[in-house]
Amino acid sequence: MTDQKPTTDYTSDEMMTVAAARALRDGAVCFVGIGLPSTAANLARRTHAENLVLIYESGTIGAKPDRLPLSIGDGVLADTAVSVVGVPEIFNYWLQPGRIDVGFLGAAQLDRFGNINTTVIGGDYRNPGVRLPGAGGAPEIAASCREVVVVVRQTERAFVERVDFVTSFGFGRGPGEREKLGLTGAGPQLVITDLGVLRPDPRTRELVLTQLHPGVEVATVRERTGWDLKLADDLGRTEPPTDRELAVLRSLKH
């Protein structure tokens, strides 16, 4: 966090990206997907987390891109990486044994127990309403990273009681399921949206609202959540983006 004064001239997507960046501690090893997670991770690296280690599933370890890549395999990632390894190696040697601190995932649907769907919506699997891109690296990222951060815009369509398809496992239907399956990572510990922040209740594993972004009302979050959303006892407010965070974020996009 910087000492510069906050500004009010920012979008809800910028607030979401800044909140996601702040969730990454300096020195953490982070498995980064393309899009918002990559933007947030690069913002963190240029603000408070200079020593954040970025790993992209294309096999680039310790990439330090000077501009945002459009894909997970842009040349700038290989040029700036400490090491470039093949795809079997990135999953088998680096992700699977639990060497990664934070996995950053998006979602088309996310349910009250943090399960993620990026496969199909509506209909059935063989005859879907909407066919989505599929799993990519997400199932194993969700299973094996020490913790998972999900970044997703909050809409009633995305925040559902139960996902249509479990592409990546969160907490299943509640407590004890990850342990029973032998999953080593802690699962989704943080969900950052354009409206606020949700965390799993330590007892029930259900996602509860723990933080509201500036100017957002609880009623709005509830309207855009497809389950009866519970609030944390100590519901907090996110600090608005600082001028520096916004300036760095905007410079990354150009």
Added chain:
Amino acid sequence: MATIAPLAEAVAHVVRDGDTVAFEGFTHLIPFAAGHEVIRQGRRDLTLVRMTPDVLYDQLIGAGCARKLVFSWGGNPGVGSLHRFRDAVQHGWPRPLELEEHSHAGMANRYVAAASGLPFAVLRGYTGTDLPDQTANIASVTCPFTGEVLTAVAALSLDAAVVHAQRADRHGNVQLWGITGVQKEAVLAATRSLVTVEEIVDELEPRPGAVVLPSWVVDYVAEAPGGAHPSYAHDYSVRDNDFYVAWDEISRDRDKFAQWLESVA
């Protein structure tokens, strides 16, 4: 020993109707020129295999070359959906497309198993997800040493593999570097293989981190400068991100796609 041949001849030898064929390249070094030659030659009933079916597979699917897709992530990276892929899955246009779906870790390990001459690979994967219910090539296996239950994936044996690389020498030894994905595994998993290259040189000068495929594991080498466009060849070209963005509009509309297809023929 690889045969060095013109692209059309090499494709005709390596990719045949009904083949299970992988065109690999993880964002980098995607063999677009060879894929377009497959479209021109009118190949049909292909089982297309690729971890990240992106624009090239959208084109092959839209052109009606594919019967089935084996994959782990089907999208236009950094842009959005593949609309020809979606149209085939949701509306059977231009023909129905059967899917076999995995995660990246699963696909990568399936290639490794086939390259290693093993019937399956073991990983910690897919746990708790709905994918094993839909995909026959995912099963569980018990470790004979510890009793731990793990995931097994079947080897992904290919009739043909097609990849793009920076260079080959005149003997057909191939060198690629930068993001090297699963190209080596795909070539070693295949009965027949084709490598298109940016250039053929007298001698391969060593490069840090390069993968070298000896001539005797490659069947055909074809020179295809710029053959990875709109993806890229590290140290030769940069990714044409504008093309990927522009593809979204072409791909959304069957007529616009048909016009694009004419430009390839």
